Amino acid sequence: xxxxxxxxxxxxxxxxxxxxxxxxxxxxxxxxxxxxxxxxxxxxxxxxxxxxxxxxxxxxxxxxxxxxxxxxxxxxxxxxxxxxxxxxxxxxxxxxxxxxxxxxxxxxxxxxxxxxxxxxxxxxxxxxxxxxxxxxxxxxxxxxxxxxxxx
Numbered sequence: 001x002x003x004x005x006x007x008x009x010x011x012x013x014x015x016x017x018x019x020x021x022x023x024x025x026x027x028x029x030x031x032x033x034x035x036x037x038x039x040x041x042x043x044x045x046x047x048x049x050x051x052x053x054x055x056x057x058x059x060x061x062x063x064x065x066x067x068x069x070x071x072x073x074x075x076x077x078x079x080x081x082x083x084x085x086x087x088x089x090x091x092x093x094x095x096x097x098x099x100x101x102x103x104x105x106x107x108x109x110x111x112x113x114x115x116x117x118x119x120x121x122x123x124x125x126x127x128x129x130x131x132x133x134x135x136x137x138x139x140x141x142x143x144x145x146x147x148x149x150x151x
Contacts (some may be wrong), residue, residue, distance in 0.1 A: 011104055016101055017057050018050075020057070020100040020101065024050075024113045025050045025097055027096060028032070029046065031088065033084075034092075037081055038041055038147060041076055041080060052068065055067065055068060056142075060145060060147055060148065061108065067143055069139055073138045074135065074138065078131070079123065082124065086121050087117060090117040093109065094110045097109035110114070111148070117144075122138075
């Protein structure tokens with residue numbers, strides 16, 4: 001039962017993260033605004049997406065391994081999701097965290113969600129070469145586990 005190094009008083013059980021990922025997946029699938037884009041990003045591989053989300057959260061929270069970030073998937077996500085969809089995904093993740101986790105633990109997940117949304121929106125706001133550069137930086141930041149690093 002690991003503890004996040006940046007918030008040692010916050011406890012996460014492995015099952016809590018799996019519950020959070022499953023709840024998030026369920027709510028996203030039910031969203032008429034998100035479903036078309038997510039069908040393009042996830043297709044019928046929701047179980048794999050839930051596992052990837054759980055792995056990303058574990059890596060980001062516990063810093064025990066580097067997150068697996070698929071650069072092609074990230075590029076498609078930036079193309080397919082607009083600011084409204086990104087904000088809606090962040091809101092759904094916050095709601096799910098409040099359902100699946102104690103309040104103080106949900107706050108840590110909310111911070112991850114906010115940082116990730118901010119990062120994706122900054123990349124999506126650009127186009128052409130500028131977007132490609134930001135996309136490479138975003139992938140590097142995510143895959144090194146530096147999402148919560150503000151430097």
